[in-house]
Amino acid sequence: MFSSPSVRRSVLIGGQAGQGVAKAAELLGKMFVRLGYYVFNYRDYPSLIRGGHNFNVITFSDERIFSHDEDPPIVVALDKRTVDTHKAEFYITGSFYTPDRGIQINTNEALKQGIPPVSQNVILLGALAKYLGIPKSIGKEVVGELGPLNVKAFEFGYDRSVDGERAGRIPRKGLYFLTGNEAIALGALAWGIDMYIAYPMTPSTPVLHFLAKRKEVVTLQLENEIAVVNAALGASYAGANVMVGTSGGGFALMNEALSLQGMSEVPLVVYLAQRMGPSTGVPTYTSQGDMLYALHAGHGEFPRVVVAPGDPAEAFRMTMEAFYLAYRYRVLSIILGDKHLGESHYTMLKEEFRPLVRPERFYVFPKDGYKSYEDTPDGVSPMAVPGSIPFTVRATSYEHDEYGITTEEAHEIEKMVEKRLRKAETVEQAVSSLKPLDVYGEGEKVILSWGSTKGAILDALKGLKDWKFVKINYLKPFPRREVMNVLEDAKRIVIVENTSTGQIGKLLAMETGIITEDKILRYDARPFTPEYIRRRLV
Amino acid sequence: MKLSLETKAENTWCLGCGDFGILTALKEAVTQLVEEGYKKEEFVLVSGIGCHGKIYDYVDLNGFYSIHGRVLPTALGIRMANPDLKVLGFAGDGDTYAEGISHFIHAARYNLDVTFVVHNNQVFALTTGQATPTTQKGFKGKSTPEGKWDEPLNPILLALSAGATFVARGYAYDVKHLTWLMKEGVKHKGFAFIDVIQPCVTFHNITPYVRERIYKLEDTDHDPSNLEAAMEKAREWNYDMDPNAKIPIGIFYRAKKETIEEGFGRKVPFYRMEKLPKPWEEVIEEKRIV
Ligand SMILES: Cc1ncc(C[n+]2csc(CCOP(=O)(O)OP(=O)(O)O)c2C)c(N)n1
Ligand code: SF4
Ligand SMILES: [Mg+2]
Numbered sequence: 103m104f105s106s107p108s109v110r111r112s113v114l115i116g117g118q119a120g121q122g123v124a125k126a127a128e129l130l131g132k133m134f135v136r137l138g139y140y141v142f143n144y145r146d147y148p149s150l151i152r153g154g155h156n157f158n159v160i161t162f163s164d165e166r167i168f169s170h171d172e173d174p175p176i177v178v179a180l181d182k183r184t185v186d187t188h189k190a191e192f193y194i195t196g197s198f199y200t201p202d203r204g205i206q207i208n209t210n211e212a213l214k215q216g217i218p219p220v221s222q223n224v225i226l227l228g229a230l231a232k233y234l235g236i237p238k239s240i241g242k243e244v245v246g247e248l249g250p251l252n253v254k255a256f257e258f259g260y261d262r263s264v265d266g267e268r269a270g271r272i273p274r275k276g277l278y279f280l281t282g283n284e285a286i287a288l289g290a291l292a293w294g295i296d297m298y299i300a301y302p303m304t305p306s307t308p309v310l311h312f313l314a315k316r317k318e319v320v321t322l323q324l325e326n327e328i329a330v331v332n333a334a335l336g337a338s339y340a341g342a343n344v345m346v347g348t349s350g351g352g353f354a355l356m357n358e359a360l361s362l363q364g365m366s367e368v369p370l371v372v373y374l375a376q377r378m379g380p381s382t383g384v385p386t387y388t389s390q391g392d393m394l395y396a397l398h399a400g401h402g403e404f405p406r407v408v409v410a411p412g413d414p415a416e417a418f419r420m421t422m423e424a425f426y427l428a429y430r431y432r433v434l435s436i437i438l439g440d441k442h443l444g445e446s447h448y449t450m451l452k453e454e455f456r457p458l459v460r461p462e463r464f465y466v467f468p469k470d471g472y473k474s475y476e477d478t479p480d481g482v483s484p485m486a487v488p489g490s491i492p493f494t495v496r497a498t499s500y501e502h503d504e505y506g507i508t509t510e511e512a513h514e515i516e517k518m519v520e521k522r523l524r525k526a527e528t529v530e531q532a533v534s535s536l537k538p539l540d541v542y543g544e545g546e547k548v549i550l551s552w553g554s555t556k557g558a559i560l561d562a563l564k565g566l567k568d569w570k571f572v573k574i575n576y577l578k579p580f581p582r583r584e585v586m587n588v589l590e591d592a593k594r595i596v597i598v599e600n601t602s603t604g605q606i607g608k609l610l611a612m613e614t615g616i617i618t619e620d621k622i623l624r625y626d627a628r629p630f631t632p633e634y635i636r637r638r639l640v
Numbered sequence: 641m642k643l644s645l646e647t648k649a650e651n652t653w654c655l656g657c658g659d660f661g662i663l664t665a666l667k668e669a670v671t672q673l674v675e676e677g678y679k680k681e682e683f684v685l686v687s688g689i690g691c692h693g694k695i696y697d698y699v700d701l702n703g704f705y706s707i708h709g710r711v712l713p714t715a716l717g718i719r720m721a722n723p724d725l726k727v728l729g730f731a732g733d734g735d736t737y738a739e740g741i742s743h744f745i746h747a748a749r750y751n752l753d754v755t756f757v758v759h760n761n762q763v764f765a766l767t768t769g770q771a772t773p774t775t776q777k778g779f780k781g782k783s784t785p786e787g788k789w790d791e792p793l794n795p796i797l798l799a800l801s802a803g804a805t806f807v808a809r810g811y812a813y814d815v816k817h818l819t820w821l822m823k824e825g826v827k828h829k830g831f832a833f834i835d836v837i838q839p840c841v842t843f844h845n846i847t848p849y850v851r852e853r854i855y856k857l858e859d860t861d862h863d864p865s866n867l868e869a870a871m872e873k874a875r876e877w878n879y880d881m882d883p884n885a886k887i888p889i890g891i892f893y894r895a896k897k898e899t900i901e902e903g904f905g906r907k908v909p910f911y912r913m914e915k916l917p918k919p920w921e922e923v924i925e926e927k928r929i930v
Contacts, residue, residue: 133927255791280927294917296910325746329713336717341706341911362707441772455924461917487911488702489725498705508697
């Protein structure tokens, strides 16, 4: 079946929350990557702890892929509801149900061999691995991370399954398999983050869990997001490289302090993992609906950076850039991700992670006097850490003079406003030498998008003629000139976005004056798939 | 050389405001502490927003003029990043007991090692005189022309039940006593809370009421290690205008407990650690499958 290696194939694993669907899917993904395949693992789960229905779609191919498919032909069902919900050509089930197409593994018998019911996921994974032709040794090695009992469970399923397809080995090295959330956490570690502060909120919580386990970083969970962000500013003022993470509701609580960042110029990095709103919305499902909000959150006018990674390698790089810009220029950096990027596994190549910035510390230790808000030509005041020098170091929410003393004098106010404006220009220049946008493919027609839609668009592009994909990486500062150049003689500009209003179109109009009403929007809280985009493009 | 803590900022507090007493006590406490060996640059002042917050401008110390109600989380961040710094928080009663009350309870619970001074004038002063949670029932302010309907909160009792390890009350017009309290607060390891009766001459002047009823716990046989006794003392005045009340000032309670900084093993300021992260290739290595 895999004789033509470029065939893109998908498998669905479904069951109730608590049955280990996600784990089985991740392990299957790892097995395929071990064999040299490119894998994408999409996770779909409701907001509950036990019961319900959740599933993963694992898509694999010999060619680069970054997205999943709808309706996979092979379904591994850990419960009856999965069989009823997903139409397929081939089912793999346990004792609970006999499918008319596919195989049933006698999981009751496994019980008698001391394999606990919770290992049903691994038993059926074994059956699936055999059916797909994954060598048993590879499967066992991968499952080994769950301990010997699960290896036994895997073998139990494997030995009772049937031959289906032949997954060959592809001689390929240097494949990485990870989620966007993991990449953001790793990017922060690669920068040398000192503190991560958060209050749990899906889909940002995995970063909190990931970093809490790491000795290199102090991870703090505080009483609410207001405490989180103000503590982060306090820590940053006192010389820590810090990041906070949250989703829309928590981000809303942080707003007043974002504005405090603008005035105090204390560096701050915020990871905003979007989910479907408004309000509590659909907590475990994806959306890009907070984009314009992230760009404007916080009262008053002040510079900021908003980066929008589209895959884990970008998330890794851009997290480092977010730190670099925040600490080099004393601005607010927002890393704008979402559920889809954060919780899907992607296969990435080493070179794609290569950072554009190097970890650095920008503190100064002056010997003969210090002004916390020195009025410099580039608008950036060198930052000193209180206690590290024999001079007073100030941070303030009030308008202030160069020393940080409160002022209400007209000309002093003007001077500081202009300092911050110049700083914004300086940041804009700095960003132009990073990668504020990417263009994929060639053609006279353009798909314009940003963030986690990248994967489905890239995969859709393969079946399209005369289309290119313009992906905005920096929503702020917006790469105005570059975008205008690349859109100059576009025959069509189609926006693809996980929103109901097409926010990137509004941003484009605001920043460049270019208006397009051509939109492919998805707002059922599900991510795009390549089929979905192709269907809608014609 | 005499320590100078003056700034060029123009003082805009009303003549006679209790905030002057707190400012004087702060300068005196820091001056004495520096004489005792503390370093001036180790002190950081964090203030809230209100009349009280202006103290940030009036003293030449490291400072973070934070936003309304958020002195404590800001202070927490500073302490976790740099445990060498001695943090003094100056907040209003509106700041602390209205806008930011959750942080107050949690900072006490964490035993955050800061000295936290509340300018308790029982009024939102900078916004021209509205009732706060500690204002007495019946207070006729601009937002309560018929009189405030609810009973005041007793912050001393709240701090004691939230687990604060140093709970005190000062009086803005007794500068010497307040200076002593601030110094004790700085030396205390853990959350040192000082609620200061700070008469607001413009919107809430209770000086005559206080003067007649005030007494010092140090002049009694009060045992500050006894939590029950502290609670009892705290109940002697409920921030109402009860004519029969007595108003104790001084240290109600003092105890030893692990601080949040110790809990997280924070010893060295991050900026001095100069820990280089691993090269990026090594950081991502854990996610390489083949
Ligand atoms: C979030 C927010 N809400 C409201 C205000 C307006 N405000 C400024 S000062 C103040 C009252 C301050 O009262 P208090 O903390 O008791 O300080 P005081 O002026 O009495 O010293 C308020 C409500 C603000 N600055 N921020
Ligand atoms: S209004 Fe009250 S608190 Fe404010 S400065 Fe005047 S007396 Fe002091
Ligand atoms: Mg007040």
